[in-house]
Amino acid sequence: MEDGSGTKKREIEEGQHRESERDEEKWVYDSSVDYKGRIPLRASTGVWKASLFIITIEFSERLSYFGIATNLISYLTAEMHQDLETAAKNVNYWAGVTTMMPLLGGFLADAYVGRFNMVVFCSLIYLVGLSLLTMSNYIPRLGPCPDSPSCKSPSKTHEVLFFLALYCISLGTGGHKPCLESFGADQFDDDHPGERKKKMSYFNWWNFALCCGLFLGVTVIVYLQDHVSWGVADLVLAVTMAVTIVSFYCGKRFYRFRLPEGSPLTPLGQVLVAALRKRKLRCPSSVDDLFELTRAEKREQGRLLQHTNRLRFLDKAAIMDERDRRAPEGKRNHWRLGTVTRVEETKLVMSMIPIWLTSLMFGVCVAQSSTFFVKQGQYMNRKIGKSFQIPQASIYALAAVGMIISVTFYEKILNPALRRSTGKERGLAILQRIGIGMIFSVVAMAVAALVEMKRLRGVKEGIVPSVFWLAPQFLILGLGDGFTLVGLQEYFYDEVPDSMRSLGIAVYLSVIGGGSFLSNFLITIVNRMTREVGGKSWISRTPNTSRLDKFYWLLSAMTVLNLCIYVLVARNYTYKNVQRNDVSDYKDIEGVELVT
Known part of the structure; x- marks a missing residue:
């Protein structure tokens, strides 16, 4: 029989356990602090109430980025009179720098500045870039042809100001993108079952908002660029960014902050x-x-x-x-x-290197959608009815539609079904999700090659095909984005050490940047080899004189080979295994003043 002292001891322990659970439900013990430097109160901070402010400014940034990026090759060829190869390389260089800069921004945020401060500072730099773009196109004396509307090369002043503005946007993105997404994910406590499940949904809805910004960027903004003026479009983007920066700052009291911990x-x-x-x-x-x-x-x-x-x-x-x-x-x-x-943290980082390397080919495929895909659209029939003509960059909206369909299907149908059937909190493993998207990229490149072969036959016969022939390749690539890009975001946030999550998101973005640089490298190699072997380059001044179909077949074959290597790497991967800390380990933490 158990004596009275033993029963009393057990009752005391059970009471302490219940008290600990109540305390954990009231406060957030995950090393984060509120805007006054105190342990955050769960009911009034974080989760969706905070994330909505963060998602809003992401919508604005993606509206600006894709409104510029998807139509940039058209501006460089039409307004600045660059040939196709030079324009494609300039777009890829800018996209590459824009998506590699977050490595620096993420490191500085994790080590010294903090994510919130970095987002605010770099958003202002982004706004400066948009303002300079507006000036370079809205003020006549700073325009591409201040003296003659039919000049064959832009003025040096416009060229310098234009590229300065573009790379200000790159610099702003360098701190904005990695910190904003990781800052949003920081609003969910990994040790709380309810919030952990919501965080899995957060990455899906984050990308849903991203796609909405993308869709409006490549439709409304591109329409303004093509049918009103580039200056007016840039002014709209600058005003929208300014409004969302204010909105983001106003949500400060709802946020949970992670203090910088020195170099990760x-x-x-x-x-x-x-x-x-x-x-x-x-x-x-x-x-x-x-x-x-x-x-x-x-x-x-x-x-x-x-x-x-x-x-x-x-x-x-x-x-x-x-x-x-x-x-x-x-x-x-x-x-x-x-x-x-x-x-174990070091093991995690080293294990990520093969995943990063085998993800680069997906980045190469994505790079084609904002360069050669868009340029093909310029040489196709874009009319709807008798008078309305679709802006060539607006066809990119179909990629956003594909991603929205993919993310919604995954969030509302596929993942819940897999959770019920497997009994696991995460229905589909992260690396499985990434691999499925890579399969879509193989199909997209093969479809793009078939469509281009048919388009070139039409050109020889004097037929101008509809721009909607490009719809399947955009949609399929968008469906793949909903699996691979969202999976990569979640992977590089969850699997890195907790102290370097901004840097983790930056590593994800570097997949796209590395893909852009690798695409440029492939263009150079393919041009040189095809010119030496066949006497004519696959990539000429215009799509009608090029053989982009052969280039797409090459990418499709390379992606298949890369996918085989990825499967071998993913099968042997061991996921991060976290020990749960006791609440008592945090109860005597003293709050630290948050410098903002």
Whole structure:
């Protein structure tokens, strides 16, 4: 029989457990703070009430980016009189820089500035770029041809101001894109089951809003560019951005903030150095023999990761030798001894490299939609009825439609069905979702090649086909975006160490940037080889004198090969495994003033 003292002890423990659960439900113990630097109150901060402000400014940014990017090749060829190859390369260079800059912005935000501050600062730089674009087209003396409407090359002043404006937008995007999306995901507590499930939906609805901005950018904004003026279109974008910056700042009291923790790359370097120093030691057979955090250090670092058996060499960094044991607790040299969590974080980052590399071909396929696909539309019949003509860049809206369909289908039908059938919180594994989208990209490139073959036959026969012939390739690529791009966003946010999530989103964006640079490299190589072997380049001044169909077949074949490699990498991947921290580990944290 159990005595009275034992019963009383159990009742006290159960009461403490219930109190802990109530406390956890009231407060958010995930290392975030509110706008006054205190532990956030769950009921009044975060989740959708905060995310809606964040999604609004993302809508504005995507409206601006795609309103400019999809019609940029038309502006460069029509207004600045560049040939197709030069214009395509300039578009790809700008897109590449724009999507690689977030690596710098994400690093600075995670290490020193904070995500909120970086978003506000870089949004203002973005606004400066839009204002300069407006000036370069709205003020006559700064226009491409200030003296003659029929000049064959733009004025030097316009050229400098135009590209300065474009790369101001690149710089603004460098801090805006990685920090805004990760800041939105920070509004959901990973340790709270309800909020964790909502965060999975957040990435889907984030991309839904993104596609709405894209759709309006390539329809309304492009229509203004083609039928009113580029200056008026740029003015609309600048005003919209200014309004949403104010709106974003007004939501400040609802946000949950993550304070910068110093360079997220330093702990990774420490683990690598420590593992190299102890490379001659034998890996222990039990994880209990590896060093882990003390209670105080645990509270400082946040969530802990469980040990995995991949990349066992790095485990040597967590082995305590005699020198480490003699060191006073709390003063151990991190360049000699790492914790299990730091070792696992390093393993995560190293395991991401093959995923990133095998995602680049998808970025190459995406790059074609804003360059060659759009340019093909210029040489096709774009009339609806007798008088209305669709702007050539507006056909890109079909990619947004495809992505909206894909995301909605996944969120409302496919994922709930898979959750019910498998009993898993995430119906479809992240890497499976990415792989499905890659299959769509293979099909899209093959369809694009078939359509271009038929279009070129029509050109020889004097037939101008409808621009809607391009609809299938845009729609299929958009469907693939709903799987691969959303999956990559979720992957590079969830799987990176908690301290480098802005940098994680930046790495996702670098897939698109790397794809643009790789596309440029392929264009150069293909041009050189086809000119030397066949005497005529596949990519000439216009699509009618080019063989883009052969280029698309090449991309389709390369994507198939890449997909095979991706499947091998994904099958052997081990996902992040988090230990849940106790609420008691955070109860004595003192609030830190938030500098904004």
